[in-house]
Amino acid sequence: MTEKLNFKLAPVAGTFVTRDVDRNGPIVKLYIYPGLRAQEMGVSNLEVVVGAIRALPDEQYASLRCEPMLDYLHEAAEKWKMDFGIFSFDLKTPKQSRIKIYTRAPNTSVEYLMDALPLGGRYDMAMYSAEAIADVKGFWCTFIGDAPAGLPSEAGKPTTPKVYISPASFRKNDAEVLQRLRRYFATRKNADKMLPQMDNYEEALRRIYGEEFLESTGNIRFYVSCALANDQLRVVTYLCPQTLAREEEARKRMGR
Known part of the structure; x- marks a missing residue:
């Protein structure tokens, strides 16, 4: 098993779309690998994701109440070497859309x-x-x-x-x-x-x-x-x- 345990993140860049079948109608979701943008800007994946979230309209950002999570992600990057492979959101109205961050740590x-x-x-x-x-x-x-x-x-x-x-x-x-x-x-x-x-x-x-x-x-x-x-x-x-x-x-x- 040991030879299989190299800790590798998701692809550096790319997107993919999924479609959930729900009783109330289909939900389309967009998933983004932020690595290429991070390389272009000379920052970490975390900084790209946090910057995107904080750039949301004020009302939507306030409704997320996400500051505790964002604080922890910075802490975990130091403590656990946590990195951030995928940033995702639902293609719905701003008030209904969920934002998801997929993390990994070795x-x-x-x-x-x-x-x-x-x-x-x-x-x-x-x-x-x-x-x-x-x-x-x-x-x-x-x-x-x-x-x-x-x-x-x-x-x-x-x-x-x-x-x-x-x-x-x-x-x-x-x-x-x-x-x-x-x-x-x-x-x-x-x-x-x-x-x-x-x-x-x-x-x-x-x-x-x-x-x-x-x-x-x-x-x-x-x-x-x-x-x-x-x-x-x-x-x-x-x-x-x-x-x-x-x-x-x-x-x-x-x-x-």
């Missing part, structure tokens, strides 16, 4: 996790139950608890703490990621509700990809992610676009 310790989630103590974690905090720690350790604490480096509204893990860097294949997810859900208080959902998820992936493919590759997931929500944890997996092509192939094989 650190896998629980100490780092519990510093980043409350923004270095700037947000009170009392709104989350002890069980939810234990869940997010368990999620973190399930996937990267046995990784080195430090990785080789190359390179408004109250915030919603989320954790994104790229499992391909830490697990040997996608079959093992499934095993780790199952192990995680099996240790939770609501395992009786989560494991049947895990059964469905595993069955869907095996029908789309096949067991041999899952055991031979480790990159069908961009991320496994979790988000704190009061007394519970929301777990999401992000699959590569090839999933759709595989699903279509599977449907054709089954004559659907």
Whole structure:
């Protein structure tokens, strides 16, 4: 595993657009890699992102209440060598649009996790139950608890703490990621509700990809992610676009 743990950021420059299908209508989102602009200006990615946010119209900027987060990002850049790979926002009206900053740091310790989630103590974690905090720690350790604490480096509204893990860097294949997810859900208080959902998820992936493919590759997931929500944890997996092509192939094989 060690040879896979070079800490590399996202591409230096570029953009991509996603489209979420929502009950209230589609949501289009724009994602920007700020590195080229930072190089052009001779500043850090963080300075580009912070400058863009602070250049928003006064009313929109005030509604974000983002100063605690921006303060922490500067602090974390020094403390954890945190860097900033992607800047994102929803293509909606200014009052409805969410602004998101995707960060990375060459650190896998629980100490780092519990510093980043409350923004270095700037947000009170009392709104989350002890069980939810234990869940997010368990999620973190399930996937990267046995990784080195430090990785080789190359390179408004109250915030919603989320954790994104790229499992391909830490697990040997996608079959093992499934095993780790199952192990995680099996240790939770609501395992009786989560494991049947895990059964469905595993069955869907095996029908789309096949067991041999899952055991031979480790990159069908961009991320496994979790988000704190009061007394519970929301777990999401992000699959590569090839999933759709595989699903279509599977449907054709089954004559659907």
